[in-house]
Amino acid sequence: MKPTESELEILQVLWAKGPSTVRQVNEHLSQTRDIGYTTTLKLMQIMHEKGLLSRTEEGRYHIYQALIGEEETQQHLLDRFVDTAFRGSAMKLVMQALGNSKATPQELEELQKLINHLNPENNEPDERL
Amino acid sequence: MKPTESELEILQVLWAKGPSTVRQVNEHLSQTRDIGYTTTLKLMQIMHEKGLLSRTEEGRYHIYQALIGEEETQQHLLDRFVDTAFRGSAMKLVMQALGNSKATPQELEELQKLINHLNPENNEPDERL
DNA sequence: AAAGATATACGAATCGTTTCGTAGAAGTCA
DNA sequence: TGACTTCTACGAAACGATTCGTATATCTTT
Numbered sequence: 001m002k003p004t005e006s007e008l009e010i011l012q013v014l015w016a017k018g019p020s021t022v023r024q025v026n027e028h029l030s031q032t033r034d035i036g037y038t039t040t041l042k043l044m045q046i047m048h049e050k051g052l053l054s055r056t057e058e059g060r061y062h063i064y065q066a067l068i069g070e071e072e073t074q075q076h077l078l079d080r081f082v083d084t085a086f087r088g089s090a091m092k093l094v095m096q097a098l099g100n101s102k103a104t105p106q107e108l109e110e111l112q113k114l115i116n117h118l119n120p121e122n123n124e125p126d127e128r129l
Numbered sequence: 130m131k132p133t134e135s136e137l138e139i140l141q142v143l144w145a146k147g148p149s150t151v152r153q154v155n156e157h158l159s160q161t162r163d164i165g166y167t168t169t170l171k172l173m174q175i176m177h178e179k180g181l182l183s184r185t186e187e188g189r190y191h192i193y194q195a196l197i198g199e200e201e202t203q204q205h206l207l208d209r210f211v212d213t214a215f216r217g218s219a220m221k222l223v224m225q226a227l228g229n230s231k232a233t234p235q236e237l238e239e240l241q242k243l244i245n246h247l248n249p250e251n252n253e254p255d256e257r258l
Numbered sequence: 259a260a261a262g263a264t265a266t267a268c269g270a271a272t273c274g275t276t277t278c279g280t281a282g283a284a285g286t287c288a
Numbered sequence: 289t290g291a292c293t294t295c296t297a298c299g300a301a302a303c304g305a306t307t308c309g310t311a312t313a314t315c316t317t318t
Contacts, residue, residue, distance in 0.1 A: 004304085004305060004306090005213060005305090006305075006306065007305095008213060008214065009213075012216065021265095022265085022266085023264085023265085035306095035307085036307070036308060036309095037264095037265095037308095038266095038267095038307080038308060038309080038310095039306070039307050039308065041265090041266070041267085042267090042268085042306085042307075042308085043305095043306080043307095045266085045267080045268095046305095059314095059315095060264085060265055060266085060313090060314060060315070061265070061266095062265085062266075071225070074214055074215060074221075074222075074225060075225060075229065077210075077214045078214070078222065078225060078226055078229075079229075081206075081210050081214070082226065084134060084137060084138075085137065085203055085206045085207070085210075086203060087141060090226050090227070090229070090230035090232070091230060091232055091236045091239075091240070092203075093203075093207065093226055094223050094226050094227050094230070094240065095239070095240065095243060096200070096203060096204060096207060097207055097211065097219050097222055097223050097226070098219070098223050098240075098243060098244075098247070099243065100204065100207075100208075100219070101219035101220060101223070103219075103220055103247060103248075105248060107220045108244055108247060108248045110220075110224070111220070111223065111224065111227075111244060112244060114224060114227060114228065115227075115237055115240060115241060115244070118227070118232060118237060119232075119234060119237045133274085133275065133276090134275090135275075135276065136275095150295095151295085151296085152294085152295085164276095164277085165277070165278060165279095166278095166294095166295095167277080167278060167279080167280095167296095167297095168276070168277050168278065170295090170296070170297085171276085171277075171278085171297090171298085172275095172276080172277095174296085174297080174298095175275090188284095188285095189283090189284060189285070189294085189295055189296085190295075190296095191295085191296075
């Protein structure tokens with residue numbers, strides 16, 4: 001339930017590319033860092049044992065698939081992170097993340113909508129749901 | 130520059146309480162989890178070696194102090210976290226953190242101000258800087 | 259069929275973090 | 289002074305994560 005950094009890397013690939021073989025995942029990972037094939041293999045085997053990945057035998061190959069969702073995992077990691085790094089204050093995190101990001105107007109607008117959702121009383125009415 | 134989880138715990142205490150002895154830090158930590166005195170001692174010694182903490186001898190005691198700032202450290206951790214968990218998308222993180230937090234109206238208002246700052250063009254004018 | 263490439267399985271080395279036991283120095287108290 | 293407590297220092301065990309070497313099986317190619 002709490003993937004390590006390496007495991008997260010692999011999950012990222014599987015989330016992005018869908019079910020994949022070890023080689024495909026490894027190919028992808030080696031683009032950004034030095035990692036041997038058997039290292040990726042071992043990692044994915046362990047993740048399979050842990051129940052993070054499913055595995056289907058396709059002839060000689062094994063095809064792996066993420067068993068936990070991206071958003072769900074992100075939410076979990078986020079909760080943990082807020083606790084450890086921001087002492088539980090999600091707002092502090094939000095402010096700091098936002099302050100240092102170069103958000104596009106579109107993104108800000110989306111965010112604006114979300115805020116209006118959260119706070120139907122206050123602020124100028126914008127659109128009803 | 131990249132404190133571990135345990136180190137972060139200790140930093141939190143020092144940030145909150147200011148310069149402290151090992152015992153004071155340990156006392157605080159033991160309130161929330163099982164940890165021996167010498168464990169805390171060793172950790173703080175290592176952090177001192179790493180340059181995370183300064184140390185002043187006060188008679189028989191050592192008084193430790195955080196050498197890195199809270200916000201600065203949080204920013205650093207946050208950047209890293211956005212990269213690894215949210216593939217660099219700070220906005221995705223913000224939206225998700227916000228969506229799951231129960232923010233008070235005051236907090237939302239603060240956030241609103243920040244957004245208006247960031248996006249002077251769009252939205253209703255609110256206040257000039 | 260033989261050689262070579264490519265798959266999985268698995269044991270083990272390595273590395274960083276965390277934890278604690280033990281020793282010795284220094285202060286406190288009866 | 290002698291027993292206790294309370295510091296720091298330090299070595300090393302324990303643990304988890306990461307990495308890779310090697311063995312073996314299975315294809316592919318000539």
